[in-house]
Amino acid sequence: MGKRIKARARGKGGPRYRVPSHNWAGKVEFYLSKNISYGIVKDIIHDSGRNAPLSVVKFPDNTVKLHIAVDGIKVGDKINYWDGLSLGSVLPLSKIPEGMKICCIETFPGSGPKLCRSSGTFATVLGKIKDKVRLMFPSGKIKEINENCLAMIGVPAGGGRFEKPFVKAGQNHYKSLARGKFWPVVRGVAMGPVDHPFGGKTKPGIPKSVSRHAPPGRKVGSISPRRMGK
Template sequence: MGKRIIPRARGKGSQRYRSPSHRFLGKVEYFPFGNMAGKVMDIQHDPGRSAPVAIIKTQDGKEILHIAPEGLRVGDIVNYEGEVTVGNVLGLGKIPEGTKVFGVETYPGSGPKLCRSSGVFAQVIGRSGSNILIQFTSGAVKEIDARCRATIGIPAGGGRVEKPWVKVGKKWHALHARSKIYPRAAGVTMNPVDHPYGGKSHRPRPSRTVSRNAPPGAKVGSISAKRVGKRKGS
């Protein structure tokens, strides 16, 4: 009897595949609606995120985590419903066209949901009735309620993907912090007991199509594909 393949073992939800949330700083969110202000107490690295996190503290002692934009420093004041400056949080309806934003809410009060990774932002491009049109770096355009809030600026750490890993150990430590498996062995290099593609000495090209009704352990590759490979001709 063969062993369970990794996708099946992952579904069990053991510690090997579970996200180590106990290492993370916490949830990034916004204060409730209202004209509030807070001071940036510190900017820290979060193992669960690609962008640094700013710790915001209000005068009454409440603390909250924000994704730190480029240019934000310790000691700066972050305002809600204030001026259109880097780090402030405003409703999309109050942000002028052409402004770069991140941490966009999907509905009023949802908290930051869109554009949260380092260097990823959206741009306000127009209005459609009571909604605001924002364009992502991919070119896609989304229509969102004008009452939804967003942070002005671009998340810090935008050049992260341009720096090469150089050493395998560095990438292993980075992915291990999020409980990601690295390096990953190809199925054709495994033994027959470990994977349906295993057991071939000369590594032939495996059959990549599999029936939709195949058992879970055999459902690997292209599942119920109509065609595989590049399309020939025009």
């Protein structure tokens, strides 16, 4: 079948397809000790591996944690834990009123922030049903989550990043390089027959359907489709 196609090379791994570890400032997590009720924002830093900036939060016992910086927060602000509705506060979903915009939501108690961490994304609290809280996400999907899960008040900063174009291909190159994205992506039909099953100019048409039992490297396109076309 010639050379390995990109999908197989990516699955094999290797530094070309991995995000360099030095691009990550650290793990974003909540402080789960209930003996501490607040923290102070000491700095706001850039993280090339993420879309949103990070806030460095220091607690009274000198523990330092990284949080996703919400829009409007600044150095010196107080981050409340377990109570209060100020910007950047972290508290259980059961204590958050309806209509509030939240981010960095846990999927189960103690999981750490998992949902709505990207810049400009947020969920809206719709209501409470028994021990669940109903949330609406940016996609319009409504999900019910345990009321003891923690969430952060506010919207992650940097939401207007799509409004500024890249202008130059080089900027997109460095953005992709920082996050382990293989860019640019070449179409299969633009390759040679040795590089991709769709490559080459000798065939008038290229059928996209392929058997489910095709060998690796040939299994691209519509795999064992029930039907083709509209």
